[in-house]
Amino acid sequence: MKRLYVLGSGPGSELMITPQVEQAIAASSDLVAYGLYLELLGERTRDKTLHDLPLGEEIERARLALNLAAAGKPTALISSGDIGIFAMATLVFELLERRLSGAETESDDHDWRQVDIQVMPGISAMQAAAASMGAALGHDFCAVSLSDLLTPWETIETRIRAVAAADFVIAFYNPVSRKRRWQLARAKELLLQRRPADTPVILGRNLTRQDERVSVCTLAQLDVEQVDMLTLVLVGSSATRCFQNGDKQWVYTPRGYARKLTPPESVAP
Known part of the structure; x- marks a missing residue:
């Protein structure tokens, strides 16, 4: 199963990370996020491949996460707080819809249609x-x-x-x-x-x-x-x-x- 976890890691404290999100991070080989959010995960990033894209590169971040998952790497796209509130979840689905509708042609060999996307909420600010x-x-x-x-x-x-x-x-x-x-x-x-x-x-x-x-x-x-x-x-x-x-x-x-x-x-x- 090609899987992309789209998850919110909470406002900052490790104690605010939900058990569901903990399991998803543990199951992922690749973590995609803004660097600060990766730092806040602490030891959870050990033995993971980290993809730190700066602020302003949200589209690149979402596209990279979809491509990694489509390539067969269990991937977590991470935002702080709840990823569905002013965060990255909506961009994932916007890109996916554009790809499926033909508005965006595939410029690579990754087939996003085969990716199982699971959105996991986090505690919001x-x-x-x-x-x-x-x-x-x-x-x-x-x-x-x-x-x-x-x-x-x-x-x-x-x-x-x-x-x-x-x-x-x-x-x-x-x-x-x-x-x-x-x-x-x-x-x-x-x-x-x-x-x-x-x-x-x-x-x-x-x-x-x-x-x-x-x-x-x-x-x-x-x-x-x-x-x-x-x-x-x-x-x-x-x-x-x-x-x-x-x-x-x-x-x-x-x-x-x-x-x-x-x-x-x-x-x-």
């Missing part, structure tokens, strides 16, 4: 950020990437306006980069038009890794200069609450149990 501070994703939420490298900013802004109006908790992926600083500030501006200035915001950098840094501020206090490309920005809804318990700060979004917790008013006979 937004889950890790929410859990580190309580339960911010306790009610309806969404995820929006602020990177306009592949999606026009006009489309991204339309989505921000829509989810702001719908009052979702929002996980912002790819909030800034070295060359892209203004998008997060614009997203903040749009959200402040729809929700309170004291809305809790969780900033999670290098989540679950040794140098993890998680903090809470308000939407009004959100400072773009405190955010980099390794930070997830989780903005609460208008219902999201923040409170202090000793030295610990908790953030949660109620689901509506208050009506069940509060006894109904007694009705006069």
Whole structure:
């Protein structure tokens, strides 16, 4: 069986790698990923053939993984977090569909049709950020990437306006980069038009890794200069609450149990 494992290795900590992903890595002879993700796997990469392709070469990474698997080498294509969320899984299927439809002619001898593709989810950054501070994703939420490298900013802004109006908790992926600083500030501006200035915001950098840094501020206090490309920005809804318990700060979004917790008013006979 020619097999390609498309898997998410979690936000960073080895403890966040699922048993299913562990088994897939162990069964693979070749691992394809961005170098940092391979480093985070630790000893799991021992005796494996590693294919480290830099950022910006995602298409080459996906194509290489398909070719290796088609050549009969059990291969794992790896992203951090969940590989199906703003990651490599979608590119694998886009390339495969193009090949099958004839939109992309085969320039090599590899037949991708014979590859058994297995997608394996991982714990996402937004889950890790929410859990580190309580339960911010306790009610309806969404995820929006602020990177306009592949999606026009006009489309991204339309989505921000829509989810702001719908009052979702929002996980912002790819909030800034070295060359892209203004998008997060614009997203903040749009959200402040729809929700309170004291809305809790969780900033999670290098989540679950040794140098993890998680903090809470308000939407009004959100400072773009405190955010980099390794930070997830989780903005609460208008219902999201923040409170202090000793030295610990908790953030949660109620689901509506208050009506069940509060006894109904007694009705006069």
